[in-house]
Amino acid sequence: MDFDLSEEQSILKDSLDRLLADRYGFEDRKRHMASPEGWSADMWTQYAEMGLMALPFAEADGGLAGTPVETAIVMEALGRALALEPYFSTVILGGSFLRFGGNDDQRAEYIPAVADGSLKLAFAQVERHSRYDLHHVETTAAKDGDGFVLNGQKSVVLHGDSTDRFLVTARTSGGARDEAGIGVFLVDAKAPGVTVRGYPTQDGARAAEITFENVKVGAADGLGDPANGLPLVRRVVDTGIAALCAEAVGAMSAMHALTVDYLKVRKQFGVAIGQFQVLQHAAVDMFVAIEQARSITLFATMMADSDDADERGRAMHAAKAEIGRAARIVGENAIQLHGGVGMTMEYAVGHYFKRVTMIDTLFGDGDHHLRELAAKGGLMAA
Structure with a gap:
């Protein structure tokens, strides 16, 4: 199976990464967080101009006919940037209700407004x-x-x-x-x-x-x-879980990068603490957890648009359980290796840990999804 991004997907990833690197530094985020809305209206406009709002919708409805892969690319980038804008609530959750449950009139009325950024859900x-x-x-x-x-x-x-x-x-x-x-x-x-x-x-x-x-x-x-709206709700939540897993992978990757950089510059006993083998092992544990989370997220992404509710549900239970486990490993090690500075509001790593912890609890924590997966007989039906 080919996991390489297509040319269009690579362009999307590179363009969004550049925008967020230039416009969404940690100090920018703190400023947006302190605003009355709690997020940046200017960045929201930028997302709309890039076509991010229209990404998951069918061309017939005014969208760009993107797949869950494009959604995962966007969510991972937003996770790395700790973005605050209501993309998940509007485009992923609200948009999925319109895609899977809206009639022709509702899609014609609301999807173009979501796509141009004028409607938030x-x-x-x-x-x-x-x-x-x-x-x-x-x-x-x-x-x-x-x-x-x-x-x-x-x-x-x-x-x-x-x-x-x-x-x-x-x-x-x-x-x-x-x-x-x-x-x-x-x-x-x-x-x-x-x-x-x-x-x-x-x-x-x-x-x-x-x-x-x-x-x-x-x-x-x-x-x-x-x-009988519960099947629609479950399908929308499954779509949301796949997107949240991608966001968590982005946030965990950023935590790992910050931690490795810190190990290279923080000195103790006259040498960088990254030279101590036990700390190297902890950083490797973080890396392994992230790669396992990335793998299950790829699986969840592939299953996000499946019409088989049972198989899709199993995939999301497995992904959410693994993301919760990985978030604890990566987050706790990142804070431990940073020491006291990792708990301060002035340093980014603690904010990443808070975000992945919130992702873990949203729509059920890892323990909840592990129990649900076990009740279904595991990832693969017998």
């Missing part, structure tokens, strides 16, 4: 008691004529305080943990009855608590089957 799914279960939904969607009325609360909505529209999971029937009776709805962030409370997260990004109180949505605002 956020996935409102987590609830206070849901843990990692996508089917645990207490927010209700009561039938109201041709539409619905939403009531409930959502937590840790990524970039929920700067989005234009939410993609909300809500229960149209059944109990809180039933797999049937879940719908997905597009809700205007400024609709009457929507309350948003934003806050910074531990990794420097933004999230929000959202309350829906008698929020009316029309029939045209539903995505897919309002009585």
